[in-house]
Amino acid sequence: MDIHRCRFVQYPAQSINALAFSHTSRPKEKTPSDGRLAVGRQNGDVEVWNPAKGLWVQETILRGRADSTIEHLEWTRDLIVEENADGPEISHGPLRLLSSSGSKQLLEWDISSGSLKRQVEGNSGDIWCFAAQPQLENPKDIKALESGIYSPLVAAGCANGTVVLFSTEDGDLRYLRPLLAPPAKKPKVLSIAWRDRNTIIAGYEDSTIRVIELSTRKILRSMSLGKGPDGNDPVVWAVKYLPDGTIISGDSSGQLKIWNAKNFTLLQTLKSHAADILDIVVNANGDKFFSLGADRRTFSYQHSGSKNLGWVEISHRRYHRHDVKCGAAFESKDLSVLVSGGLDCKPIVVPIRKAQGELHRALSHLPQQPLISASPSSRLFMSWWGNQIVIYQVRKPRNPEEQNFDFDGPTPSSYETLAQLVVQGDEHIQNAQLSADGQFIVAATINGVKLFQLRKTQAAGRPCLRTRQVELPPAIVRLGARQAGFSPDGKWLYTIRKDNTIALNKLVLGSDPKDEPAIHEKTVKLYRVSRKQPKSSLGTYPQTITHVAFSSDSRVLAVGDVSGAIDTWVLEGHEDVDYVEAASDNSDNSSDSSSEDDDEEEDESPVIHAQKWIRNPSGSQLPQLDSSILALTFRPSDHPSISNPVDGNRGLHATRHTAHPVAHELPSSNIRLIAVTATHQVIEFDVLSCRLSEWSRRNPSKYLPHAFTRLKDRVVGCFWDCTDPETHGERLWLYGSNWLFMLDVSQDLQEQNATPVFTTATSAKAKVASLGGYDVVDPVESNPPAATNGHAYKKRKRNTGAGDAIPEHQRPSGVGSTIRKFKNDRADVDMVDMDGDEDVEDQDTDMVGDENGDDSLALMRRRDDQMQQSTKPSDANGDGQPAMPRPTHWCTFEYRSILGVGVIGPSPPESSDLEGKKRGPLEVVIVERDVYDVPKGPRLDVGQEWDT
Known part of the structure; x- marks a missing residue:
């Protein structure tokens, strides 16, 4: 395999401005299965992460708009109260995600569709901060509530100093009323928090913290911070509260102030940071809190137990390389973490309960799904971000054996930037894909789909591309899509709509390459099978389709979702472009009205060119997997078209002599689909029989090599290397943000190497x-x-x-996981676990x-050469020695910050030379985009760079 390392591809990583967990911390309960972390980026995107089991899977991205940003995020849930004979019965509605962007609007996201649900203005200028009212949990509190408003209110601080209220009652979001008129000088409200359901704490630009009572709409107390160490009035960037009502504030002078819960007097001032304190995070029990600042440091504080000493700093460290802007904490029986983010774009996960016994962990700054698409026929690949698409061409490497090869001549660039497309509108691209033959590009936004045709030309002796937009049916353009792409043969354009409907459209090319391609007038709409899902506060979000895969002959379609469910459809019949439609074939479902009956698409699916998409006719479903799907791919060697995955002839493929028949012939039965889950299980299905394949039966996931199961960063994508199956086998390549792993699925995994x-x-x-x-x-x-x-x-x-546990011998001197506790004056000593009690079963x-199962690349190539030289009948080399066995797996960490991998070669041979022409080695581009290459602006220099 030939690898092109590409670091010229642009991708502007975005800083993290906001973090929010969907559930409140409950240290004595297990982590809820529907718990999520929302990460807000500078470009307006919101990432949804699943922290379950500490795997940290980025499930989806809610794309923003141009010139927008995310400044604050908050989850809330409606409270539903039903009066019964035994008293009020409380139930919670679905989770709702709110955000602000520094503008006048408060936004609500629909995480199921990936789009904005509603937006509302506060009539008081730009919203700088907001916070949701704490939930009511006790029925007694509901009886005592006179207002009758059960769902949480949202308090927002505005640029003119006004605090306004928004109502979330009845699943709506609307402006309610101003809570407090602005002060005389109208300072900005920069931070806000609810101390309880009736008290709001607001930090202002004028060095003042005001405590506001909701019921009376009056200020209970104004607390002035006074002058800072530099003589200026500090700005209150963060205010938080402890469970006992104690107020904590952080300001622009780097001072942390702790205020009395009853009379609001200043108890203590801590000067730890050398610059602005931008956020404060409190743990679940209120016995520890953290401050995050522009000096890149994260400080942790704990109460000393003495009234005189008060709160003390117990540790500090620079986990980030730039300003730390936000943080969020979550604690349960199995999770106890602080997540922080800032200008260096990477979320950092820091342990809380086992702070002295575990390492921190940095998550990837790149998306979980690759933003790269490639064409092996034309050696093109493209990348996209925001509303831009850039197309590149990789040149074939020069052959030193050529007679006119100039060793002393200048080295030309290995790539060309051929074209750059900008999708009109202010919406970010949800998904884009380049067709396998390099002729088309499809780009989808949440409310639109665009199709472009590419034509290669020459300009001034250099290759270039001419692009033109292809008109799509209005229903496709208007409804938008979360994903879009092409089948391997380039004949079908698919779009995944916001409601998870799969729409298929047939591409029809003219006889002349200059003719504009047409889109068949009929649209195939496929609906998924309804499954019993556990009750979740996320609504239909777990059914969000994240991956789409076609078989090599483009006759089987599979989709996978967040919940781990997989649905498949097959294309019956043979293509006949001259087919004359009968009256019975006119069951056109191309209208944009969606059906609620999941079984009717088999009858309503239209016949197009004597072919029809139907649900997998085996009569059963593929079993739902244990976690979300991270990779979905068909084994390409199941079909003869592997040697020619892109058929240049888009015309007649019917093999029958009957005039205009409608056949019901299905694809071959040996179609195998491989799925990789969030827990890194690799499972292969025989699609048409809806059961596990023979390989998967012989090789359960517990037999996977430890080199794969030990990986922390999750799978991003995959590709196949089947250019020489007899010598190299069938190699499935999986890759993450910082690793590349090969698994040979043509042979069984060694049982003695099995690692659970x-x-x-x-x-x-x-x-x-x-x-x-x-x-x-x-x-x-x-x-x-x-x-x-x-x-x-x-x-x-x-x-x-x-991160992993710190070995005992690597822990700092004097700081361990246990301390000595002396009893009275005797020498009896107890060892106390500083990280908390742990059960044996935990x-x-x-x-x-x-296990160092990672062979070097040179050793791997040497083995391949030995196998090529070995005699196939006897499996022995020229000296009669047996050939070295083929490796079953291989792993490397040489590549960092992988944005995506695309296959650009070898180009498929001509149809007339399928048997005689030998294909060359696989060529791939590995696009790396290290976060250190992203410009992030100047950072504060506080000296002591060696001090972490």
């Missing part, structure tokens, strides 16, 4: 789910074998959602020592 996938264990017994007569192990196994690959196992405490198993 160990994550957070909740019981001493392994959880096993039966899947079609095959046991798929849920990755929570706690009883591993005594030794594997010659390595011994040891018990270790599970992590709490951040421990994980890890290997003593690390």
Whole structure:
């Protein structure tokens, strides 16, 4: 495989301005399955992360608009109260995500459709901050509530000093009233928090904190910060409260002030930061809090237990390389983390409960899904961000054996930037894809779809591209899409709409390449099978389609969603472009009205060119997997078209001699689909039989190499290398943000190398789910074998959602996970666990020592050469020695910050030379976009750069 490392591709990583967890911390309860983390970016995008089991999967991105930003995020839930004979019954509505962008609007997002749901103005200028009212939990509190407003109010601070209220009652979001008139000088309200349901704390630009009572709409107390160390009036950037009512403020002078809960007097001032304190985060119990600042430091504080000493700083560290703007904490029985973000674009996960015993962890600043699409026929690939698409061409490497090869001549660039497209409008591109033959580009926004045709030309002796927009049916353009792309043969254009409807349109090319392509008048709409889903506060969000895959012959379509469900459809019949439609074929469903009956599309799906899309006719469903789908791909060797995945002839493919027949012939039965889940299980299905394939039966996920199961960063994408199956096998390449992994699925994984996938264990017994007569192990196994690959196992405490545990011998001197506790004057000593009590069943198993199963690239190529030289019949080399076995897997961490990988070669051979022409090695471009290459502006220099 030939690799082109591309670092010239642009992708402006965006800073993190806001973080918010969907649920409040409950340290004694398990993490809710519907818990999510929202990450707001500078460009207006909102990322939704799933922190379950400490895997940190970025599930989806809610795309923003041009010239917009996210300044603050907040989750809230409506409270539904029903009066019964036994008293009021409380239930919670779905989760709602609100945001502000520094403008006059307060926005609400629909996470199920990925679009803005509503926006409302506060009539008091720009909204600088807002906070949702705490939830009512106790029915007694509801009886005592006189206002009758059960759902949380939202208090927002405005640029003119006004505090306004918004109502979320009845699932709506509307402006309610101003809570407090602005002060005389109208200072900006820069921070706001609810101390309880009737008290609001607001920090102002004029160095003042005001405590406002909701019921009387009066100021209970105004607290002045006084002059800062530099003699200026500090700005109150952050205000928070402790469970006992104590108020904490952080200002632009770097001072942290703690205020009395009853009389609002100043108790303590801590000067830790060298610059502005931009956010404060409090843990669940209120016995610890953190301050984040522009000096890149994160400080943690804990109460000393003494009234005289008060709160003390217990640690500080620079986890970030630039300003830290925001933070959020969540604690449960299995998670205890602080997540912070700032101008360096990376979310940092810091342990709270086991702060002295675990490492922190940096999440990727790049999207979970690749923003790269490539064409192996034309050696083109493209990238996109915002509303821009850039198309590149990679030149073929020069051959030194050529006679006219000039060793002393200038080295030309290995790539050309051929074209740049800008999608009109203010909406960001949701998804874009380049067709396999390099002739078309489709770009989808949430409210529109655009199709472009590419034609190669020459200008001034250099290659260039001419583009023209192809007109699409109004229904496709108007309804928009979250994903869009092409089938491998380039004949079908698919779009995934906001309601998860799959729409397919046939591309029809003219006889002359200069003719504008046409779109068949009929639209195929496919609907998914309804499944029983557990009750969730996320609504229909778990059914959001994230991955689409076509088989190599473009006759099988599969989609996977956030919940781990997979649906498949097949294309029956043979293509006949001269087919004359009968009256019975005119069941056109191209109208933009959607059907609610999931079973009717098999009858309503129109016949196009004597072909029809139907649901998988096996009569059953593929089993729902344990977590969200991260990669979905068909095994390409199942079809003869692997040697020619892009058919240059888009004309007649019917093999029958009957005039205009409508056949019901289905694709071949040997169609296998591989899915990779968020827990890094690799499962292969036989699609038409709806059961596990023979390979997957022989190779359960517990047999996966430890080199793969130990990876922390999740899978981003995949591609295949089947250019020489006899010598190299069928290689499935998976990649993440900082790793590349090869798995040869043409041979069985070695059982003696099996390593269970160990994550957070909740019981001493392994959880096993039966899947079609095959046991798929849920990755929570706690009883591993005594030794594997010659390595011994040891018990270790599970992590709490951040990094791995720090080995005892690597912990700083004087700072460990245990301390001595003396009793009276005797020498009796107890060892006290500083990280909290841990049950035996809450421990994980890890290997003593690390399996270094990663062969070097040179060794891998040497083995390939030896296998090529070996005699196939006898499996021996020229000296009669047996050939070296093919490696089953290989892993490397050489590549950093991978934006995506695209296959650009070899180009498919001509149809007339399928048997005689040997294909060259696979060529891929690996696009790297390191965060250190992104300009982030100047940062504060406080000296002591060595001090972390």
